[in-house]
Amino acid sequence: MKLVIDTHTHTIASGHAFSTIQEMAAAAAAKGLRMIATTDHGPAMEGAPIAMFFSALLMLPDVISGVRVLRGVEANITDYDGGLDLPPRILRLLDFVIAGFHEVVLPPSNDMAKNTDALIKVIANPYVDAISHPGNPGYPIDIPAVTRAAGEHGKLLEINNNSAVVRIGSEENCRRIAAACRDLEIPVVCGSDAHTSFNVGSFTHSINILKGVNFPEKLVLNTSVRKMAKFLEDKRKRGL
Ligand SMILES: [Zn+2]
Numbered sequence: 001m002k003l004v005i006d007t008h009t010h011t012i013a014s015g016h017a018f019s020t021i022q023e024m025a026a027a028a029a030a031k032g033l034r035m036i037a038t039t040d041h042g043p044a045m046e047g048a049p050i051a052m053f054f055s056a057l058l059m060l061p062d063v064i065s066g067v068r069v070l071r072g073v074e075a076n077i078t079d080y081d082g083g084l085d086l087p088p089r090i091l092r093l094l095d096f097v098i099a100g101f102h103e104v105v106l107p108p109s110n111d112m113a114k115n116t117d118a119l120i121k122v123i124a125n126p127y128v129d130a131i132s133h134p135g136n137p138g139y140p141i142d143i144p145a146v147t148r149a150a151g152e153h154g155k156l157l158e159i160n161n162n163s164a165v166v167r168i169g170s171e172e173n174c175r176r177i178a179a180a181c182r183d184l185e186i187p188v189v190c191g192s193d194a195h196t197s198f199n200v201g202s203f204t205h206s207i208n209i210l211k212g213v214n215f216p217e218k219l220v221l222n223t224s225v226r227k228m229a230k231f232l233e234d235k236r237k238r239g240l
């Protein structure tokens with residue numbers, strides 16, 4: 001399975017990452033990627049850019065080093081009511097919005113019903129395209145319920161490559177999420193979550209998880225620019 005799009009990457013602007021957008025795009029080109037989404041952390045995380053950074057992404061060219069660069073964010077879920085740390089007036093300017101739980105922004109909860117309810121509210125947010133690292137064991141969720149919600153709203157659940165390294169215990173959850181998406185024929189998206197240019201396009205763990213559950217390649221959004229273009233086109237048709 002060859003993935004040509006990385007939908008989850010950070011630049012030096014995140015405050016705890018190391019490469020510029022030029023370095024990320026050049027590394028992506030060198031690895032044969034066709035498209036990346038630049039998804040720096042939302043402003044609620046310490047060291048992350050201010051809200052205006054995300055509207056300023058419009059100043060970037062569409063293509064850098066031959067790689068299409070989607071303007072994006074990894075928004076922080078700020079409360080258990082589905083709140084995010086960027087307002088709709090900024091989210092609507094972006095090509096690809098991912099959102100996720102982060103321990104440093106929202107203290108983890110073992111309350112599965114509460115976590116599931118929050119994530120379903122985020123999935124229902126019309127500006128959100130994908131949930132980052134939903135397999136994070138710090139926020140246990142009702143996987144079948146979240147997967148059904150993603151399917152109903154046409155949203156993506158991420159199989160995060162970096163989770164295998166930084167969120168120990170994610171792997172079994174990721175496998176269950178992948179299996180649930182496979183059974184309901186819902187697409188998934190793989191993100192490297194690279195915080196350095198060396199890791200852009202790194203998908204070894206994500207691919208192992210998908211292979212482990214015989215996940216059909218046609219439901220992996222990252223395998224073709226055409227599939228991603230269709231996803232973004234469907235979003236535009238919804239008026240977003
Ligand atoms: Zn994250």
Ligand SMILES: [Zn+2]
Pocket residue numbers: 008010074132193
């Ligand atoms: Zn991230």
